[in-house]
Amino acid sequence: MANIKRYPWISHFLGSPTGYVVHLQKGTVRHQGVGQAFWFRPANSVLSEVPVDDQELPTLFHAITRDHQDVSVQANVTYRFVDPVAVSNRLDFGLQPPGSAPASGREQVATIIGQLCQSQAIDQIATTTLAEALERGVSQLRSVLTESLRADTRLLSTGIEVLGVQVLAVRPESDVERALQTPVREQLQAEADRAVYERRALAVERERTISENEMSSRIELAVRRENLVSQEGTNARREAEERAAADLIEAQGSAQRKGIGAAAEANQIRLVGEASAAREAAAMEVYRGMEQATLLALALRDAAGSLPSIGNLTITPDLLSGALAGLFREPGAATRAASATAARIEK
Numbered sequence: 001m002a003n004i005k006r007y008p009w010i011s012h013f014l015g016s017p018t019g020y021v022v023h024l025q026k027g028t029v030r031h032q033g034v035g036q037a038f039w040f041r042p043a044n045s046v047l048s049e050v051p052v053d054d055q056e057l058p059t060l061f062h063a064i065t066r067d068h069q070d071v072s073v074q075a076n077v078t079y080r081f082v083d084p085v086a087v088s089n090r091l092d093f094g095l096q097p098p099g100s101a102p103a104s105g106r107e108q109v110a111t112i113i114g115q116l117c118q119s120q121a122i123d124q125i126a127t128t129t130l131a132e133a134l135e136r137g138v139s140q141l142r143s144v145l146t147e148s149l150r151a152d153t154r155l156l157s158t159g160i161e162v163l164g165v166q167v168l169a170v171r172p173e174s175d176v177e178r179a180l181q182t183p184v185r186e187q188l189q190a191e192a193d194r195a196v197y198e199r200r201a202l203a204v205e206r207e208r209t210i211s212e213n214e215m216s217s218r219i220e221l222a223v224r225r226e227n228l229v230s231q232e233g234t235n236a237r238r239e240a241e242e243r244a245a246a247d248l249i250e251a252q253g254s255a256q257r258k259g260i261g262a263a264a265e266a267n268q269i270r271l272v273g274e275a276s277a278a279r280e281a282a283a284m285e286v287y288r289g290m291e292q293a294t295l296l297a298l299a300l301r302d303a304a305g306s307l308p309s310i311g312n313l314t315i316t317p318d319l320l321s322g323a324l325a326g327l328f329r330e331p332g333a334a335t336r337a338a339s340a341t342a343a344r345i346e347k
Helices: 082-091 105-124 128-148 153-158 175-286 291-302 317-329 333-347
Strands: 003-006 009-014 019-025 028-034 037-040 045-051 055-063 072-079 159-172
Touching: 003 153, 003 159, 009 291, 019 037, 019 082, 028 037, 028 082, 045 082, 055 105, 072 128, 082 153, 105 128, 105 153, 153 159, 159 175
Parallel strands: none
Antiparallel strands: 003 009, 009 037, 019 028, 019 045, 055 072, 072 159
């Protein structure tokens, strides 16, 4: 923006790098260009500043399609002033003193370009249906508006060059837009529901697989447990049979040992009895040939060991005479008989 310093009868102008100034004094151009600095008298001078940088103009308008549907078009036009002197002559870009209304040059340019865009867009959309406008309207309108604005004679004569046109949106009314969005929303919702159902079905299938695996594992564990119980029963039965067989063998061995011991003891008793009987028989045989007096003497000798002590012994004449008669009759025979008896008794 230009800077103007005002003094009582004269003023000083200092331009900007993006503003093209045209100084007219009494209808004659005195100064023009970018970044100018000069003195001037406000009483006989007119200053116009035209921007030389790129300008952006957003525009919004409505159009009717071939099937009588209202659509709104949002566009943005980029332009610049290539002939500032012609622009200052055709449009109002004058620098007004403080307190005055601003120049209306920008509003004039916006009105001109906006009307041109709207007229060209209305003609183009009127030949298409709503579906075609929504589908290909943006690209078609961009091409049509760019060509028409660049070739417009009014803009060229004014010194305005259109650099580009961007069509941002072509939209129907809100009710129609919601109606058009409904099938797509329903389709998207159906896809979402299908995805949810597939996910649930997959989850159910996985849960079923997990349950089957758990059941298979439980069945396998039960079968293994059954085999284990059966094997343990077989082992216990075999152990009991082995223990019973071992006990039977031990009992048979014990019985055999007892039988052998009893037989040995019986045999020993028999042998002892036979020996005792033989000894008694031999003693009886010896005693059978002895006389009565000898037997009596032997009996007294044997009984003497077990009789109590005798304080007084009375011997009658008959007993003494008989004993003496026997002693004197066959002393040798008596002695031999006694010796043989004693020997047999000792055996």
